[in-house]
Amino acid sequence: MHSVVNKIITDISRVILDKEHEIKLSLTCIFSKGHLLIEDLPGMGKTTLSHTLSLVLGLNYKRVQFTSDLLPSDILGTNIFNAKDHTFTFHKGPVFTQVLLADEINRAGPKTQSALLEAMEEKQVTVDGHKYSLPTPFFVIATQNPLNQSGTFALPESQLDRFFMRISLGYPSKEAEKKLIMGTGKTDVSDISCQINADDLSLIQQEIEQVILSVPVINYILDLVNATRKETIFATPLSPRASIALTKAAKAWAYIEGRNYVTPNDVQIVFPYVSEHRLGLHNKADKIQLTNLISTVAVPV
């Protein structure tokens, strides 16, 4: 299945110019069955990325714009009284989809946020005591504005932990931006055709599970995670869930790179994206601390 991965990446790159690294990271997240948090300023292409991803992967896609007055039922769905046969019928909300884009998730209130987060964790929703399963696969791609913007509710750490990765797209390069302005060399989202379907995706996920994880790499992951626990600079050190996420991400990254084994380099590459949001790092200064951490941990041979 690996051959199709490169095709996916080139396809997305035609829409999101000059962001191959971020595209690979977002694929890593989806291949690892994790939810993705994209944090960036408005207008950086977050929505486009998530839309393109779902199109290429052949998944159906719904988008919810989060606002401060958004209620849980607006996302999950609600029971409506049917006057004809005197029963309540459940009207599914936008969460019943394969890819849900939760745009500007930190604009919604905590109540709505946690309703979504339950769906993310359990892959099911409960309305009036009745459980409804969500379709598989189910991914949430949430976008978030930087916290210092007005009118935002910060996601609590416990909930941030449920996002597999946090990435940010950043500004495009000068060349890429020029192309954007001129409107040349860029494909429109609507022109993207799907490369795989949900079955292929699960095949890829199975293949990723076969990627060899050797003892030195496991030791390295443990060393890194333990380093965050020893340092006092991090308010919330990495949890075991983070360790597992790190491992999965490294495997998926290795797979995308075309290898069937993980190296410490893979771990180093994915480590910031898996751990930053869990450690509560937001600004640049915090991120430098993480880079320093990596450089203090010796790589076991």
Add this chain to the structure above:
Amino acid sequence: MSELNNHSLINITLSSINMCLILLLLSFFSPLFIIILALLGAWNIYLSIVNNAKPKTRKLNILAAISLVVMFYSVGFKDTVNLFVAMLIMGTIFKLLQAHTKKNYQTVTTLNFFCLSAIYLFDQGIITTVIVSLLFVLNFAVLALIDSTHKFKKAFLGSIKMVLFGLPIAIFLLLFLPKLPAFWQLPSPKVAKTGLNEQINPFDIAKLSNSDELVFRAKFNKPKPSTHPLYWRALIHDQFVNNTWQTSKYSRPYQVNNIKKRLTAESDYSIIVEPNANMWLYGLNYSSSEHKNVKSTFEGTLIKRKPQSAKFQYSVSSAALNTDTLSKEQVKRYLSISNTYNSQTQALAHKLRNSVGSDAEFVSALQLYFKDQLFSYTLTPPPLTGENTIDQFMFDSKRGFCGHYASAAAFMFRTAGIPARVVSGYLGGEYNSSDNYYSIRQYDAHAWVEIYLTGTGWQIFDATSTVAPMRLNGSLSQLQQISDEFKSNLDFGLVSLSDFAVINYIRIKLENLDYKWSSWVVGFDKQKQRDFLKRLFGEKNIWLVPLFCVGVLCVIIGIYFVYLNFPVKKEKAIGIVKEYETLVKIMAKKNIISPEHYSPQQKLSYFAQQRPGNKPYFEQFNDLFVQIRYQQQAYTKQRKNQAINLINLIKNSK
């Protein structure tokens, strides 16, 4: 890795191998050719010691052309095998002179393997085998040196190990593999030193005494035969033309295939013949053999059925000489003297015959005549020329060796009307009591007369027995009377030093070893193999042999496969880490220290950046490291060797 790391060492070793090769072939090629080869070899050694340079191609081509002409001139076209071997060796030496890449050197080593094997066309003795094995080891060592950075000692020990590993397989193949007939046959190389000649000119045979080359060995099944002298017959000369005794067409090998075994055999023994290109073989008295490549003649001598130059063994049964009555043609043949010279001798023969009553009495009279006239035995007779050489010998010089006496006596018998023929062969031999065998050497060559007396049949007349009776009782080397003369005539060899007890002891031990080698290894033929297998498996289970062979071969291949792929140690988790750490230390010594937190791969690529010249080595090491540490593949011997090689390459580079 196409660069060679120890150019001059490889060069010197290869040219030393060539020099040894030349030494081994010294006696089989003309001196001119040997000198050319030696000069080329020496030149190569000189070049590799002085400046490691190679001569220009054009110069080499011209030299090669000249040498080729010289080779054709000195080796000649007659003997194709010699020619091919000469071409192979010369080609190898020239290739070495021209070699500069890894591939060239590999070609040279391959050629060397052929050259070394070609020596067996000429000599299959145990000493040669030991030397050739040593050269094989050296050649393997060179092969190892070409491909790695080992020191010479390590490569040498490694190849000894390899050759020793090969030894059991070789023994197995020798013992068990069926001996197939050759698909094609080489024409036999002609050996320069021959013993006897089909034409006896009696003034010629003394040359033989200065060669102590082994001709054949005779092994008796029963204890040492009776004490009377052993006359090993080889050739019968029944025609006297121009003072020369020749083998007539009647005595040439046209004889019947299955001659009936005569009466009861007097003795049974087997003979191991050293390689030679002659057709004739050796036997006592009237001999017959059942070996499939041995024919018997009417006269009881043995000849090869087809030319065979290799050492081989045949068993012989001997009976007394023929007593059948001669036919008229035979009488005529054995009496003919086709020239009218030597009238004095003829007159003497008639006079002697007339003075006695019977043929038998003439025999003793002739013996008495030699004794009374004070004939003496010498290895250095005065040269006799002219048409009446027998007269000159009988009346003037009266000194000579077996050839003279045989020639003159046979002439006189024929003149006196007694059928006679000259027989050449070997007399006596050196007896080895521990293994009950005789070694017969070229200096044992002898000629005598066989005469036919009505009633008693053929019998031996040896005039030498009258002149030098001691000559009959042992080898020429043991004959005290002429011992000094004999030794001064001999080439410098171990035999000539036989006065020193220690050397004599060593010589006899070596002989014994060589005897065992030739009878058990070189002479291990189809028949011996069949007997061996029958004894091992039993008569009924002989069908098991192929199964056994295939089984053992499979096991050998299996063991080799496991050996190559077996993880080096139990604690394979440590795997390549040790080598990696060594590499980091080596780099630290070279003042290249990578940041501490780098992953092994990052460190390796950092090293590669710092040392762009060694980039491929670091990349290969990185691949190995990834395979073993991250892909969890086994750390096999092969991989370990590769890792060590890479480290050495990096370590030794500047």
